[in-house]
Amino acid sequence: MKKLLFLIITGIAFFLNGIKAQDGTCGTSVSAAQITLENGISLLPLKSYESLSQINTELSVTVYIIKDDAGLNGIDGAAINTAFTKLNAAFSSVKLKFRICNTFYINNYQFNSINVQNEKDLTTQYISKNTINLYFASTLTDKEGNLVPGYTYMPADQADAIFIDKDFIAGNELIHQFGHFLGLYHTHEIIFGAALVYDANCMKTGDCCCDTPADPGITGVIDNKCDYTGSAKDSKNNFYVPSINNYMSLGNDACRCVFTNDQLNRVIYTLKNQKKYLW
Ligand SMILES: [Zn+2]
Known part of the structure; x- marks a missing residue:
């Protein structure tokens, strides 16, 4: 009986550990405030003879790595640097760059699993104003309770925070969420x-x-x-x-x-209007 109980418990533990966010999901949603903002925007499509304007800007990003309950980072600096090289390449045609200005390590492992209950606590304690705050955690849960690879807030929501699941650092999740952060929809x-x-x-x-x-x-x-x-x-x-x-x-x-030209044009619009305070 004891053996059976042990098997059931280890089975459940394996099952819970095995659940991870999936490709093809995203935790970013369009708020009522963003709909109102969008309704006031009139961005014309770029004509074929018009060239994409360039913004010539480098923005500062503050990175927060939340440690797990064993005190481990769960992500390495080289992987983050590689992801930033890809991120900068994605926005290079408008001369927009992102630079890591600081990396902080958070020892409170409760934040290694970010959800609607603890996110505000996290971003109240750990925030660097006028920079983009990028948090790496082991699990991210959206408002509906789904595990997601990443999420952020769109410009009208006035929060300079992007959250990424550590396991998704190698793919394009970072670029996708920076896109939302800068005003792009799915x-x-x-x-x-x-x-x-x-x-x-x-x-x-x-x-x-x-x-x-x-x-x-x-x-x-x-x-x-x-x-x-x-x-x-x-x-x-x-x-x-x-x-x-x-x-x-x-x-x-x-x-x-x-990214298409109209998307990049929209990114420039966001930076010049809703996000011009960023360093
Ligand atoms: Zn998305």
């Missing part, structure tokens, strides 16, 4: 109305960017060659031809490698 966003395949109102629907194709949500319909295998149609009966490589999509992380 390519499949529908809170402003679903984008149509042929959409005359593309500035105001979907992700509010005209050069990102309408996206029905591509999680689970990308094969390992990065081909879209779905067959969804929009409300006008046209087949979707979504981008599989956009950083703001939620398909296969290994396929994500581009």
